[in-house]
Amino acid sequence: MAMCKVWKVFGTLFVTVLGCVRCLPVDGEPLCTAGGSAKYSLIFTGKWSRSAFPKQYPLYRPPAQWSPLMAVTHSSDYHMWRVGEYASNGVREFAEKSEAWTLMREVEASGEKIQSVYGVFSAPAIPNGVEQTSTEFEVHARLSLLSFMVRIVPSPDWFVGGDSFDLCEGDHWKEQMSVDLYPYDAGTDSGFTFTSPNFATIPQETITEITSTSPNHPVNSFFYPRLTQLPPIARVTLTKVKDSQLIRISTAQSNLIPMGNEIDNSVSETPLDCEVSTWSSWGLCMGKCTDTGIKRRTRYIRLNPANSGNPCPELEEEEQCVLDNCV
CATH class of the missing domain: 2.20.100.10 (Thrombospondin type-1 (TSP1) repeat)
Structure with missing residues (x-):
């Protein structure tokens, strides 16, 4: 089977078409009967502002920012990451250092072994906490799930992302999906603050969601005990661009874009007690x-x-x- 690779790590784009698009779904997997493929735009909006997250907000060396977004379209046989499971070596390197090579090789190996991955693509890094980045990608009816990660920079091993967002609903493609994103801990580094030095977690722990009271420690940068829930630190919006025939080799355009009126750019003001x-x-x-x-x-x-x-x-x-x- 032919395979396409266009890798330009942390540049404008990298696209890899890997999967077998004629594979049948596994038993119990919801059947997408939309047919063919669909093209989507992805807009990632950072909401990591000093007003929303005032505690230990990083201003220098480096200031608050986001790594490149790394995403995969796949079937239910594959998971880039899951809450409650251990991070792979690739996820660990990406969550700790923003390094994507190992994760990309893991994705490629899954595509070759169980033919559950259709493509991998990226969007550029964001140099501050509240800007946007975007890209376009294609998804196939038999591999209609999307997973992605964006590292919180700086941080020990914290990231935001999505696990297996399904863009197909029965016999049609979803027109739009907008999801608020909250921080996760990869379970590989024991730092409590954004700028904590590297301190490996031994033994490794599972991936967990960071909340306003977990980890329950006053030093934790996300510890806001007055809040029942943290404000969203980011948002992803997926919009169907057009129906298209299956394209085995394609490119995706990735751009940094200004905050536009079509996306909800509101940010919260989180009270921070002395x-x-x-x-x-x-x-x-x-x-x-x-x-x-x-x-x-x-x-x-x-x-x-x-x-x-x-x-x-x-x-x-x-x-x-x-x-x-x-x-």
């Missing part, structure tokens, strides 16, 4: 022997409030005490 240290030890009892003594203790601000969060409490406290060595 965080202070624990109290220091009490100082010495000070005063004149004719008076009651006073002792003091202090604490310092660990995190300033933002977006109408709770203000900082008093940083100094004093208490009466009995003076020593007074006759």
Whole structure:
């Protein structure tokens, strides 16, 4: 079977057509009877703003940004990543370092072995947290699922993505799909903050969703215990462009685009409460022997409030005490 590869890693595009388009669905897999193939546009919108995620928001070296988007069209036999399962070596390298070579080889191997992958494509990286990137791709009726990943940069091993979005619904292709995206932890690095140094998780843990209270640790960059749910950190919008005949060799155009009115670009303002240290030890009892003594203790601000969060409490406290060595 012929195979097409157009790889330009983290440049404008890379497209690989791999799968067997005449393969029958496995038992129990919903049958897509739309026929032929369809072409879609994909717009990825970053919503990682300082107002939505004020805690430890990275401003320098590097500032908040997004890696290139890596995506695969496939059948239900294949999964790029799944919550509750262990990340592959390719997913680990992409989630930790934005390196895609190993993941691309894993996708290619799956396409050759079980013929469950139709194509792999990408969209350019985004140099800040709130811009958009786009691409176009083709999907086939027998391999109508889409999975993708985008790394959160900087981060230990955090990413956003989609697992097996089905673009076919019975006998027709979906016209549009828009999904809010939330952060995931690949389970391969134990850092708590965006800029944590590399610290491998041994043994490796499974992929989990990061929430406002999980990991339940105040140092965690996504720890917002006042929220029942984090605001979406990104959104993906898939729009059907046109029906087309099956094209075995194709290219996809990828562009950075300005924030357009056709996409919901609203961002949340997440209240961030002040965080202070624990109290220091009490100082010495000070005063004149004719008076009651006073002792003091202090604490310092660990995190300033933002977006109408709770203000900082008093940083100094004093208490009466009995003076020593007074006759």
